[in-house]
Amino acid sequence: MAVSLATLVEEADRYLNAGKIQDYCPNGLQVEGRPQVGRIVTGVTASQALVDAAIEARADLLLVHHGYFWKGENPCITGMKQRRLKALLKHDISLLAYHLPLDVHPEVGNNVQLARQLHIEVEGLLDPANPRVVGLLGALAEPMRARAFAAWVGQVLGREPLLVDTDRLVQRIGWCTGGGQGYIDQAAAAGVDLYLTGEASEQTFHSARENGVAFIAAGHHATERYGVQALGDYLARRFAVEHLFIDCPNPV
Structure with missing residues (x-):
């Protein structure tokens, strides 16, 4: 089965009360991909390794705790940021990210x-x-x-x-x-x-x-591996879609 991207994002925002929590980055939909979601991949950080893994897993949506566009960072789409965004956009994968709303x-x-x-x-x-x-x-x-x-x-x-x-x-x-x-x-x-x-x-x-x-x-x-998995499971149950957690090891 599949659910519309707009419906899934609306539910995630509501469930996490994302609009009422001040943060250091935008919470919610950061990159818009295809309009229907049948498979969610979750992970801690939207690194190039996780983006590549989501592409390999044929994800419609990548859900993470650490996304992009942090306060104080260079806003230019160059280098590492350009490569990550290019890969998501090329493969029509949405990026959904929640920082403090997922902590609390x-x-x-x-x-x-x-x-x-x-x-x-x-x-x-x-x-x-x-x-x-x-x-x-x-x-x-x-x-x-x-x-x-x-x-x-x-x-x-x-x-x-x-x-x-x-x-x-x-x-x-x-x-x-x-x-x-x-x-x-x-x-x-x-x-x-x-x-x-x-x-x-x-x-x-x-x-x-x-x-x-x-x-x-x-x-x-x-x-911080467990919150995003639990959120992915919640959305998968709520909308009868697939969910796969991918752990990209990080010693820090």
């Missing part, structure tokens, strides 16, 4: 989906007073040492994480997928035992040590 969604969001993968019970927002902080707070059913939890994270995500403070006993956790290392101070203020995100900055080590919080950087890409 309570059902298919990256943060909620990562919690489900790691068996963390969600309790609420990392910083309820500041909606710009998109991380969450939660807890493990049973406490474990930070070293053991890091091993579990590595097993689930298929990537050895960076760990600071290996011996701390962990039950209460704060997390934000992707590049959320800047929220470690909010996590410490919320009283967590451990803060987990995708990346680390030089100062993150000192914040963790001096605030008495264990810290895990599990990979930007690795922590």
